Amino acid sequence: MAADSQEWHIDSGCIGCDVARQLAPGTTADRSGKTVISRQPRDAEEERELWRAALACPVGAVRPPRRSQAPADVLPMRIQDEVYLCGFTSRETYGAQAYFVRRPEGNLLVDAPRWSRRAAAAYERLGGIAHILLTHRDHTAPAQRYARHFGARVWIHQDDADAARFATDVLRGPAPVTVQRGVVARPAPGHTAGSTLYLVDERFCFTGDTLYWSRSAGDVEVFESVVWYSRPELIATVRRLAAEARFEWILPGHGDRRQLPAGEMSRRLAALADRMDSRAGRALDIGAVKW
Numbered sequence: 001m002a003a004d005s006q007e008w009h010i011d012s013g014c015i016g017c018d019v020a021r022q023l024a025p026g027t028t029a030d031r032s033g034k035t036v037i038s039r040q041p042r043d044a045e046e047e048r049e050l051w052r053a054a055l056a057c058p059v060g061a062v063r064p065p066r067r068s069q070a071p072a073d074v075l076p077m078r079i080q081d082e083v084y085l086c087g088f089t090s091r092e093t094y095g096a097q098a099y100f101v102r103r104p105e106g107n108l109l110v111d112a113p114r115w116s117r118r119a120a121a122a123y124e125r126l127g128g129i130a131h132i133l134l135t136h137r138d139h140t141a142p143a144q145r146y147a148r149h150f151g152a153r154v155w156i157h158q159d160d161a162d163a164a165r166f167a168t169d170v171l172r173g174p175a176p177v178t179v180q181r182g183v184v185a186r187p188a189p190g191h192t193a194g195s196t197l198y199l200v201d202e203r204f205c206f207t208g209d210t211l212y213w214s215r216s217a218g219d220v221e222v223f224e225s226v227v228w229y230s231r232p233e234l235i236a237t238v239r240r241l242a243a244e245a246r247f248e249w250i251l252p253g254h255g256d257r258r259q260l261p262a263g264e265m266s267r268r269l270a271a272l273a274d275r276m277d278s279r280a281g282r283a284l285d286i287g288a289v290k291w
Contacts, residue, residue: 005066008037008050014061017095018291020053022256023077023087028053030291035061048074056087058095058114076100076122079257080249083204084126088113092141096253099206105180106130109152110198110206111253112143120149131155131179135208136195137163139253155179157187160194171196186245190234191227197241202262205247210237211269212255216290220250220258220268223289225282235276242269255291 008027010020016033027046029038041047051070054062064070076084082102089095090113100123101108109132113119123129129150132143137160144166147154154167161170171177171194177185179198186197191209198206205211214221227234246266249259260268 007040007065009063010035010037011061011063013059015059015091015095017058017089018254019056019058019089019095019097020062021291022097023053023056024049052077052087056089056095056097058089058091058093075119076126079251080204080259083200083249083251085257086113086119088116088119090114090142093139093253096139096209097251098139098142098253099251100126100129101200101204102126103180103183103200105182108133108179108183108198108200109143109146110251111135111139111208112141112146114142115145120146123150131183133179133183133185133196133198133206134160134164134167135197135206135210135253136160136192138192139208140164155185155196157185157194157196159189160192186241188237188241190230190237191223193229195229195237197245199245199247202246204249204251205245207250207252209253210234211241211250212252213250213258214290215256220265220272221255221290222272222276223254224276225285225289227281227284231276231281235273238269238273238276242266242273254289 014034020028020035028035051074075087078084084100086098098111098113107127107129109129129152132152132154134156140163155169156164156167157171174187182201184199188195188197188210195210246262248262251257
């Protein structure tokens with residue numbers, strides 16, 4: 001049966017990237033690996049959540065009722081303090097989330113959403129972008145347009161730098177590097193050779209495709225079936241994070257975000273490394289990811 005154009009619906013173009021289920025959890029659901037509308041919104045907040053999902057969907061599959069119009073202020077979405085979820089995800093990054101961080105020393109964009117004048121105008125109102133922090137090669141595609149528009153410096157690790165030849169600042173080797181006061185780039189090889197985490201104020205950790213919060217597991221997880229570089233290196237990365245890094249928030253490119261006390265986060269990371277040591281590796285298959 002065709003979806004009623006007077007109601008919210010998700011069309012057959014859905015790629016199952018999980019973006020809508022993250023942003024509108026009360027009104028969307030998984031069905032055989034694709035997202036569907038589980039019920040129509042009951043109040044204004046659920047309507048706003050679905051508008052976020054519609055604007056964020058990388059393939060435009062989340063469809064609003066006919067002739068309705070998006071509110072002006074649903075994106076970027078404030079997560080906590082001056083950290084925002086960008087939305088406007090890109091098909092080129094399989095719907096990877098990007099983040100905007102407002103800072104006195106210069107605002108940050110972690111990875112990049114698809115180019116949108118609406119998104120760029122929002123960042124202009126928030127003070128522009130001084131630095132674009134790229135977590136790894138898979139998430140570089142939309143960044144150059146934002147870098148040109150804002151005159152931003154672009155950071156990436158040398159081992160993934162061939163995917164962002166426009167980068168101005170290339171991280172080298174395994175040592176953490178300070179980007180600006182309170183912002184540290186921490187190399188995290190595993191998913192790719194040049195994967196990098198960015199820690200802000202020892203509270204927020206932007207993890208790219210290294211770590212995410214799994215709803216199905218109810219725990220911190222890695223993308224075991226999408227390790228392009230080295231599983232042993234990824235296990236070592238997780239152990240180093242548990243021992244050396246301090247943060248409360250996991251803010252991933254794919255998968256859910258989560259806040260926990262820093263001590264509990266470290267314990268969960270150590271337990272994750274132990275789990276990885278005790279289980280066999282998995283074949284490459286992005287469809288096998290358990291959100």
